[in-house]
Amino acid sequence: MLPMVYDALKEQARRTRLRSKYVFLNEHDKPIEIETLRNAWSKALKAAGLEYRPIIQTRHTFATMMKSAGENLGWVQRMLGHSSLKMITDKYFSYIPNMTHNDGSKFLSEYELKTKKGGPK
Numbered sequence: 001m002l003p004m005v006y007d008a009l010k011e012q013a014r015r016t017r018l019r020s021k022y023v024f025l026n027e028h029d030k031p032i033e034i035e036t037l038r039n040a041w042s043k044a045l046k047a048a049g050l051e052y053r054p055i056i057q058t059r060h061t062f063a064t065m066m067k068s069a070g071e072n073l074g075w076v077q078r079m080l081g082h083s084s085l086k087m088i089t090d091k092y093f094s095y096i097p098n099m100t101h102n103d104g105s106k107f108l109s110e111y112e113l114k115t116k117k118g119g120p121k
Contacts, residue, residue: 063092070106
């Protein structure tokens with residue numbers, strides 16, 4: 001879990017744990033219902049001027065952004081709870097700009113950095 005997500009969940013839990021074992025509560029201190037969450041999601045997207053997309057797509061966005069940023073495939077797999085890398089490679093590689101061509105730029109960047117520091121040539 002990313003630190004900012006952990007911090008946000010801890011803060012939300014601090015607000016609600018005194019009243020419930022659940023982190024997200026409705027106005028009656030009951031667990032939030034999925035339809036309420038969907039409605040809030042739709043309103044938030046509309047207010048932001050974004051086209052509607054199902055909440056589940058945030059998982060896909062997360063995976064694609066992490067992989068595009070160069071995060072380790074195994075770490076992304078664990079964050080999403082997948083049992084193997086197959087789902088990551090099958091589902092997300094086609095959406096990752098840096099993975100659609102094999103130009104070697106990441107390797108060259110690392111190589112140049114190491115050779116400038118006097119590392120192995």
